[in-house]
Amino acid sequence: MLAYSKALKAFCKHNHLDLSQFHILGFDSFQGLPEKQNPADDHPHWKQGNSAAGIPEIMEKLRKAGIDPGWRTVHLVKGWFKESLTLELREELKKWPPAIVTIVVDYYSSAKIVLE
Numbered sequence: 001m002l003a004y005s006k007a008l009k010a011f012c013k014h015n016h017l018d019l020s021q022f023h024i025l026g027f028d029s030f031q032g033l034p035e036k037q038n039p040a041d042d043h044p045h046w047k048q049g050n051s052a053a054g055i056p057e058i059m060e061k062l063r064k065a066g067i068d069p070g071w072r073t074v075h076l077v078k079g080w081f082k083e084s085l086t087l088e089l090r091e092e093l094k095k096w097p098p099a100i101v102t103i104v105v106d107y108y109s110s111a112k113i114v115l116e
Contacts, residue, residue: 004102005067019066023073023096029080030054033106040108051106081105081113 005024012019032052036042055076059069067074077084105111 002061005065025075027077037109
């Protein structure tokens with residue numbers, strides 16, 4: 001999320017746009033990697049809990065990137081994809097149609113859920 005936030009900031013600066021008018025959505029469990037659900041998820045260096053970062057840590061990284069996480073345009077959605085990607089959330093997000101969508105997942109099973 002940090003790299004995309006920096007890119008958005010640079011884009012806005014270059015095009016004289018107001019950064020606070022763009023919505024930034026971050027989806028994360030904030031618990032690190034989940035338990036493997038599928039043999040295709042197996043990787044020798046990936047263990048449950050790896051890469052965990054709490055919301056305060058993510059907010060601090062955003063601040064350092066020049067993004068104020070207190071803006072009404074920064075939305076962090078906590079939870080596993082299978083629980084957080086709901087029909088209700090889909091309806092709510094219609095208010096902010098995305099210009100760019102990136103999906104970063106580590107496991108096959110997580111990618112499958114997101115893409116479905």
